Amino acid sequence: MAIPKILGISGSLREASFNTQLIKAAIASYGTADVEIADLNLPLYDGDLEAKGIPEMVTKLGAQIAAADVLIVASPEYNKGISGVLKNALD
Numbered sequence: 001m002a003i004p005k006i007l008g009i010s011g012s013l014r015e016a017s018f019n020t021q022l023i024k025a026a027i028a029s030y031g032t033a034d035v036e037i038a039d040l041n042l043p044l045y046d047g048d049l050e051a052k053g054i055p056e057m058v059t060k061l062g063a064q065i066a067a068a069d070v071l072i073v074a075s076p077e078y079n080k081g082i083s084g085v086l087k088n089a090l091d
């Protein structure tokens with residue numbers, strides 16, 4: 001069977017993030033896998049920036065999502081919602 005490509009997407013940028021740790025633990029339960037953790041330290045969404053050309057980091061994230069067999073997403077709760085970091089990435 002082919003090795004699954006798993007992309008972890010954490011809504012926290014914190015080095016010791018519980019959400020990132022949770023994603024890594026979930027990935028570990030898969031056994032052998034081709035693993036990447038997305039970098040969500042992206043520029044804030046800005047239509048003017050988009051009109052000038054989509055930033056390379058954003059294009060990379062889109063390609064990682066398209067190539068993945070499995071996405072594992074976790075986000076801290078910030079003020080009763082998902083984190084701004086994850087919301088910005090989704091935007």
Ligand SMILES: Cc1cc2nc3c(=O)[nH]c(=O)nc-3n(C[C@H](O)[C@H](O)[C@H](O)COP(=O)(O)O)c2cc1C
Nearest residue numbers: 012013014016017018019020076077078079080081
């Ligand atoms: C700005 C801010 C808002 C938060 N809002 C909530 C909340 O609404 N509910 C909650 O249970 N925890 C809230 N928290 C606590 C975080 O969800 C908690 O610290 C979480 O562990 C952070 O995730 P991380 O460990 O992956 O960085 C908030 C923390 C911050 C900094």
